[in-house]
Amino acid sequence: MALIKSISGIRGTIGGKTGDNLTPLDIVKFTAAFGTLLLNERGAGKNTSPAKIVVGRDGRISGGMVKDLVISTLTALGINVIDVDYSTTPTVEMAVVFEDAAGGIILTASHNPKEWNALKLLNSKGEFINADEGAQVLEIAAKEDFIFASVEKLGSVTNDNTSLHKHIDAVVNYDLVDVAAIKKAKFKIVVDAVNSTGAIAVPALLKALGVKDIELLNGEVNGRFAHNPEPLPEHLNQLSQEVVKQNASLGIAVDPDVDRLCFVCEDGSMFGEEYTLVAVADYVLSKRKGNTVSNMSSTRALRDVTEKHGGKYYPSAVGEVNVVTKMKAVNAVIGGEGNGGIIVPDLHYGRDALIGIALFLTHLAQDKKSIRQLRNTYPHYFISKNKITLEDSVDVKKVFEKIKVKYKNQPINAEDGLKIEFDTDWVHLRTSNTEPIIRIYAESNFETTAENIARKLMKDIKEVM
Secondary structure (H helix, E strand, O other): OOEEEEOOEEEEEEOOOEOOEEOHHHHHHHHHHHHHHHHHHHHHOOOOOOOEEEEEEOOOOOHHHHHHHHHHHHHHOOOEEEEEEEOOHHHHHHHHHHOOOOEEEEEOOOOOOOOEEEEEEEOOOOOEOOHHHHHHHHHHHHHOOOOOOOHHHOOOEEEOOOHHHHHHHHHHOOOOOOHHHHHHHOOEEEEEOOOOOHHHHHHHHHHHOOOOEEEEEOOOOOOOOOOOOOOOHHHOHHHHHHHHHOOOOEEEEEOOOOOOEEEEOOOOOEOOOHHHHHHHHHHHHHHOOOEEEEEOOOOOHHHHHHHHOOOOEEEEOOOHHHHHHHHHHHOEEEEEEOOOEEEOOOOOOOOOHHHHHHHHHHHHHHHOOOHHHHHOOOOOOEEEEEEEEOOOOOOHHHHHHHHHHHOOOOOEEOOOOEEEEEOOEEEEEEEOOOOOEEEEEEEEOOHHHHHHHHHHHHHHHHHHO
């Protein structure tokens, strides 16, 4: 069905033909390429101690099979493996640092359906590898340029079940998390764990934060997702209905690898995944002055909140690695993406739903507001999300150049496609990394205006093409 080879990892559907899907041979080849990259880097740095790599997985059906292949390949290269098994993406990121490992591999296809899986690749800082390293992995794999260890030098496997506890301890002890206030608020929370490792991680975190009244939906970790696993409003009807039925304070939804986060208000309405970062940033900036970053397809509301607190907002290209790079460059105190991804840099540079939950509940508890009341304190912007399918003959660069000329009197950011501003409204045009399409996102404080802006640019693009 599909095999997508990108600089940040390898994603594909399980089964089928080698090279077209994520088959066992593809898993072994790309794992060996990544392991070889890390061994080459250590050799160049004259580090002769055995290399360690942390491996963890979400709850997918194929997870056990993929993990066995990955671990066997790494040990065959002479690499020692720390197997954290069922885990979350941010937990594995932190475990790389806890274990002083050379890197990590997270086995998750994030919000993709159950037939997908992926190898997400981390460096020694527990951060996604950069473009240059990713290109090297693809080159090594293409050439099959790896040498396996002799029998006397095979790597070892250590099973570790402490990483999630360490991650939760770090969240609970983070200086802006107020456990006493959360406990005093006596929240009743419904959690939709979508049959993955959020069913393990989120309730454990909530209990550590002093939340006693927890209702868990889709809590069996079997990878047979009860609904589309992307935490979008149209997929959260069950959670919304259960929040109202249980007379709960709020609902929490995460994706299968627990790096995206969104909330449901007490009346069953959506808080809005775009506003997860806005609310958390509002709280952090009220305690700690500084700058913020989100990708340029995210809501303007983060800029509004940042400027309210005296900070400066910076946009980045789409993609977590790009957000992290910009956060480091501008010394941001909080950042992330409008898909519900929170990055708290002094905890770690990765999207993390667990720290997001802890900071959001602290904000809610200290303000003594309902979640609906909190949402009403933020601007009401609307984002219209659209796409145009591309023919093979289309030169997107030329298309964007002509659009840029047409709107030359408007502020334009060309760092990632084109972002054109119209006072407080904007439109972002960019090609997809995984599909032959142009994405067209437009935002305004009026839904019809956002849709009209998007339609106008879609018409302009089609005319140019």
